[in-house]
């Protein structure tokens with residue numbers, strides 16, 4: 478999966494027993510609350526929509542990436558925050574929110590980054606009534622500049638003068654220092670009731686070498702997707718299926734789902750080559766998929782992602798994904814094969830049968846051995862165009878039977894394009910009891926971006 482970049486950070490659910498228990502019980506409660514809400518009539522559902530704002534001011538992307546990651550964590554808890562750069566909101570519109578997380582970088586000489594400058598021009602010197610707004614600010618900067626975190630500080634003063642309440646002390650961060658970010662995250666987590674971040678399950682950056690890249694979809698109508706294979710320069714680190722890899726490429730950091738196991742001796746990723754409307758290759762994907770020479774080294778940090786690990790036990794597994802979402806599912810499926818657990822059902826969607834048989838040798842061989850029930854769907858199929866949600870709906874009886882047998886459901890891929898649809902459909906196709914048990918027993922796991 479190609480996910481947003483981060484600098485010097487690690488975001489995850491803690492492994493330590495106490496925090497895990499707290500986080501999971503919090504998560505379960507949220508699921509319960511949201512489940513209850515989403516089963517009421519639509520009008521109540523929208524009236525009860527969460528009022529979280531996650532706003533950022535970012536020049537080179539660090540603050541934006543943090544904000545995006547926060548938003549994803551909220552979404553994994555079935556909350557739907559509004560995520561935006563400050564410029565896209567009018568100062569007085571902040572009064573429409575009761576809770577905000579603000580990730581604010583400083584640029585120039587103590588100035589606002591470009592995507593917050595217009596906001597600040599309008600805000601400065603005005604004093605709207607923001608007395609119903611509570612906020613928590615993470616201010617990013619560099620103490621080598623004379624006005625350290627100057628914009629964050631000025632924005633916080635302005636908010637306070639307008640009557641807003643700081644729910645946590647403003648945290649100034651020097652050069653993305655992880656300890657400060659962690660400290661803020663813990664406080665913000667407590668306030669927000671969402672487990673936002675913990676540093677202890679992320680390792681350090683290690684060097685890896687680009688070993689190979691194989692295009693998975695030659696001639697596809699979709700953008701090229703590549704299986705990227707990396708070998709460790711030093712010892713092979715340990716990770717679990719479901720974990721993530723943060724790649725440092727130039728000044729950017731990108732996060733991808735890991736598609737392989739340590740036993741494979743390589744770190745495999747599935748990366749879609751991003752090309753802008755102007756034909757410019759994306760920074761991270763362009764380097765990985767086109768520009769980097771084989772043998773080139775890059776810094777990678779592995780990030781534990783317990784929320785997407787396989788559950789204990791040998792119950793069946795349902796795996797649903799589209800596009801690069803196959804990466805996370807493939808890691809899990811490989812682990813299931815290693816464990817000798819053949820009761821797997823994969824529903825995978827891409828564009829067309831002729832050019833999008835991603836990883837077909839491996840998947841077909843598991844299917845031929847009876848270890849995988851394989852449903853491929855193609856959105857551009859001539860006769861029966863289909864998305865994964867259509868196939869799932871067509872196999873609703875089978876879904877219910879598997880869930881009754883204790884199956885867990887893993888969903889990986891885009892939130893907007895697929896994750897939300899699958900979520901909605903599962904709620905519709907499963908009985909209330911099945912849906913409740915899936916949550917209670919933590920058998921519904923998602924890696925969406």
Ligand SMILES: Cc1cc2nc3c(=O)[nH]c(=O)nc-3n(C[C@H](O)[C@H](O)[C@H](O)COP(=O)(O)O)c2cc1C
Pocket residue numbers: 534535536537538539540541582583584585586587588590617618619620622623624625626627652653
């Ligand atoms: C040209 C430039 C000017 C900067 N000016 C300041 C500054 O005045 N005060 C400060 O604390 N940090 C300053 N910084 C540091 C950035 O705030 C810091 O690198 C931050 O992590 C960037 O976050 P972003 O990628 O979200 O924009 C500056 C950085 C650059 C490149």
